[in-house]
Amino acid sequence: MRLSYTNVLALVALLTSATALYGQETVKSGFEKLDEWTEQCHTDRPWTLGYPCNQVSSLTDFYKWYTDNEMQNFLVNNAGDPFGNVGALCSGKFEREVIEYFAPKYGFTLDDVWGLVTMSGTDGNNHGIYFGVNYLQNTTGKMPVVYVSDEAHYSNYRLCDLQNLEVRLVKSDDMGCMIPDSLEVALDTTRPCLMIYAMGSTFKGAIDDQAALNAVLARHPEMPVYRHVDAALFGGYLPFTKYRELVDRRVIPYESISISGHKFFGIDSPCGLFITKRNVYENQTSFDIPYLNANMRMINCSRSGIEPLKFWWLIQTVGDAGWSAQATAMLENTEYLKAELTRIGIPCWSNTYSNTVFFKRPADEIVKRFNLANSADEHFGGKLSHVVVMQHVTREAIDIFINALEAEK
């Protein structure tokens, strides 16, 4: 029997209900509006294909411990420095352990590291840019110029605007990587250079070729340099793959890195990691705050004490073995999606090491149903969409998506 496009979409709707994939029934709150919204969240959950969020967190036991101990009825606030004296009702010692667990994965040594659990990838970039400016100003007496690719995440441009910095957008190649020759042309070698490396770029999942770009910077030894890596998504999974050297600062040097916690790591609310070296920390403007018994070099005063605990919990319960298995599955599923798109005649592209696949934009109905993210690029024929193959984008989900695309064709 041949099914019409409408019938196929109806079938897809049935198959794509949350219960079909996750077998979960929602629990009623007694508030109609809230109950409807909860239902909708469960229906949408498997179909956020276009955004780099892990929709299969493993925090059920964490919340059981949390509520069994009535932690929801009081405040745990990490106002203060996790590497300094931590106060009462603060999870700073766990926050420090989290930073010390991850730091070696990025090539930092435990005797030369400082960091914090941030509120998001953007908050980590804010620290990277702010720390970079302070470091360069305090060590050279001059304001730097910021260089970032035109394919990097918009938070970098927004934050430079917020911090009133001069930014030079450096052109990217068709696949989204900053072009080394364009960096050379953009450089003002009379001023310090604050580089922001995209790892990866938001739409095409490109990783700037840091080795080639560092080689450009090395041609100007008179120009002081600070390099911040925006590794919101890729910084999560790359350390658990054979490509781990791409984020290892002993192999490709950089000064700071920001990674989101709610992307690869599967934390259920926005948070992240900011990690840097001690001499960067020591060259920040000092804010000695007696009432906090702390020297506050970080930007925020109050910070969540719960997100570091979730990170810590996942380190104990998922850890290297779990994250390695997840990273392997994600990259295998990325190849599967590419093969399936190709099989049904849809040209698609992805960068090496990337879990982001972009392709000709399908009908609006499909974009909406599968929450695809859109962009456009004449080099790839105009309107485009992408899928970010996260942990919840399983083969089963990919098959349903491919069936919907085939029906559309």
Ligand SMILES: Cc1ncc(COP(=O)(O)O)c(C=O)c1O
């Ligand atoms: C490369 C990159 N940097 C920064 C961000 C912002 O991170 P967050 O949403 O955690 O603030 C994103 C978000 O998608 C991103 O992809």
